Amino acid sequence: MTDIQETVKPFRIAVFADFVCPYSYLAVEQIDRLSREYGIQPIWRPHWLHPETPPEGVPRECSADADARVERRNAWMKEMAPEQFERMRFPDKRQYSFRAFEALEFAYDCGLDFAYAAALYDLMWTQGRDIGETGTLLAAAEQSSLDPAGLKTALDEHLYAQRAFDAVHQAREVGIMNTPTIYLGRTRINGWTYYEVLQSVMEKQGLRPREAVTN
Amino acid sequence: MHHCYVVDAANAPWKRSASEGITFACQVLLSGEDGGPEAMRFRFDDCPSVYAHMHLTSQFQLLLKGCMDFPRGVKHLEALAIHYTDHNMPYGPFAVSGGHEMLVLHPRAGGILSMANLEARRRINLTGRLFASLAADAEWQPLPGVDDARYKLLMPPDFGPAAVVAQVPAHAALAMPAPVYGRYEVVLEGSVIMAGQEIGPPGFRYVHGEQAAEPLMTGASGASVAFMSFDADAQEGGITGEGLAVEAAAAMARAI
Numbered sequence: 084m085t086d087i088q089e090t091v092k093p094f095r096i097a098v099f100a101d102f103v104c105p106y107s108y109l110a111v112e113q114i115d116r117l118s119r120e121y122g123i124q125p126i127w128r129p130h131w132l133h134p135e136t137p138p139e140g141v142p143r144e145c146s147a148d149a150d151a152r153v154e155r156r157n158a159w160m161k162e163m164a165p166e167q168f169e170r171m172r173f174p175d176k177r178q179y180s181f182r183a184f185e186a187l188e189f190a191y192d193c194g195l196d197f198a199y200a201a202a203l204y205d206l207m208w209t210q211g212r213d214i215g216e217t218g219t220l221l222a223a224a225e226q227s228s229l230d231p232a233g234l235k236t237a238l239d240e241h242l243y244a245q246r247a248f249d250a251v252h253q254a255r256e257v258g259i260m261n262t263p264t265i266y267l268g269r270t271r272i273n274g275w276t277y278y279e280v281l282q283s284v285m286e287k288q289g290l291r292p293r294e295a296v297t298n
Numbered sequence: 299m300h301h302c303y304v305v306d307a308a309n310a311p312w313k314r315s316a317s318e319g320i321t322f323a324c325q326v327l328l329s330g331e332d333g334g335p336e337a338m339r340f341r342f343d344d345c346p347s348v349y350a351h352m353h354l355t356s357q358f359q360l361l362l363k364g365c366m367d368f369p370r371g372v373k374h375l376e377a378l379a380i381h382y383t384d385h386n387m388p389y390g391p392f393a394v395s396g397g398h399e400m401l402v403l404h405p406r407a408g409g410i411l412s413m414a415n416l417e418a419r420r421r422i423n424l425t426g427r428l429f430a431s432l433a434a435d436a437e438w439q440p441l442p443g444v445d446d447a448r449y450k451l452l453m454p455p456d457f458g459p460a461a462v463v464a465q466v467p468a469h470a471a472l473a474m475p476a477p478v479y480g481r482y483e484v485v486l487e488g489s490v491i492m493a494g495q496e497i498g499p500p501g502f503r504y505v506h507g508e509q510a511a512e513p514l515m516t517g518a519s520g521a522s523v524a525f526m527s528f529d530a531d532a533q534e535g536g537i538t539g540e541g542l543a544v545e546a547a548a549a550m551a552r553a554i
Contacts, residue, residue, distance in 0.1 A: 106370065152369070155393045158347035159369040162391045270424075274370060279419035287424070 409546025
């Protein structure tokens with residue numbers, strides 16, 4: 084007898100994002116809430132926004148135009164995510180993402196990619212840490228129950244560099260253009276959106292919150 | 299059935315108003331109260347963050363003066379520019395500066411809903427389209443059949459809704475296809491004869507019907523005209539008797 088459950092592809096939540104993107108940071112809490120509400124473990128994948136950034140990072144542009152852009156971005160964030168905006172610390176340089184992507188691959192193999200990503204975003208965007216530094220990557224490992232010693236070895240020996248590179252390449256191949264790009268089952272959402280939109284997309288594909296199913 | 303509205307913006311009164319703390323001056327050029335089109339002209343005071351919102355109908359915004367900046371997505375617009383959204387498609391927050399002035403053009407009354415409204419967020423058009431472009435980014439092309447006339451496309455020809463600017467010398471006829479889903483024809487420079495009246499910027503005609511409308515005739519010094527045509531999305535949404543739509547209509551009425 085055929086079990087229909089085996090013929091249906093499992094519903095997946097996948098997020099393509101870069102740690103240096105503040106809008107992706109805003110998505111972390113949403114995806115965390117969504118995964119708890121619907122009982123689905125998300126997958127966090129890299130999309131490298133600025134591959135031209137050197138390992139030491141790039142200082143922020145100083146100009147009237149840049150200041151105006153920052154003011155507009157802050158106004159946007161303050162309206163769209165006021166609670167998170169109050170906690171956020173914006174770095175004074177564009178940080179280097181690739182070693183964080185290597186660490187993300189290591190976390191993925193341990194089934195902790197989302198937990199690790201959430202910890203790393205928090206360190207960068209609320210504690211002002213630099214994700215280009217090994218110490219930050221290891222601190223996120225500790226916070227997400229990942230083995231820091233194992234991660235350090237993996238980073239020192241570049242065990243996940245090729246995989247991280249391939250993942251970045253794959254994101255480009257599937258046409259990721261901006262961050263966060265969120266896949267909810269068959270639906271792709273380009274850029275940050277309201278939590279209620281994520282809920283609507285889930286429900287249009289027949290998913291119900293766990294609480295509703297239980298009741 | 300053919301519908302035609304001609305509006306001379308010079309004759310409409312200005313009113314100072316505010317919405318959610320955003321201050322502006324406004325002219326109501328077409329009220330939409332007869333079930334027909336709704337059009338307004340706004341001059342926003344400089345503001346770093348006009349709140350995110352949506353309308354319940356398709357919308358063209360024609361930026362006539364100043365700038366609009368969207369930190370996410372379409373980025374920086376400066377006049378002359380257009381910003382199109384399908385019904386229930388949110389946009390913003392955005393900044394306005396530089397002596398802002400724009401026309402807001404709907405095929406029917408569209409109301410306004412702040413995206414702070416959680417119920418409104420659940421009504422977002424998940425397949426909604428948003429498009430924006432600057433006239434300065436488009437190339438002029440010769441307009442066939444009219445000497446010394448040229449045009450530029452502000453939206454891709456296969457997008458659905460269409461926007462084109464034509465620059466035409468004096469006493470020339472401008473014929474367009476039938477405006478099946480409705481079309482705004484806005485005078486940007488010079489003057490145009492519409493239904494026997496000479497209309498200057500930013501006056502306009504709105505036409506809607508299965509038959510081609512009477513061609514526009516340019517005045518003595520020629521004209522630049524923006525043609526903005528809706529597609530089938532213009533038939534969606536609108537102010538129904540349903541709760542959120544009533545709220546949207548009331549919010550727009552308060553704002554203007």
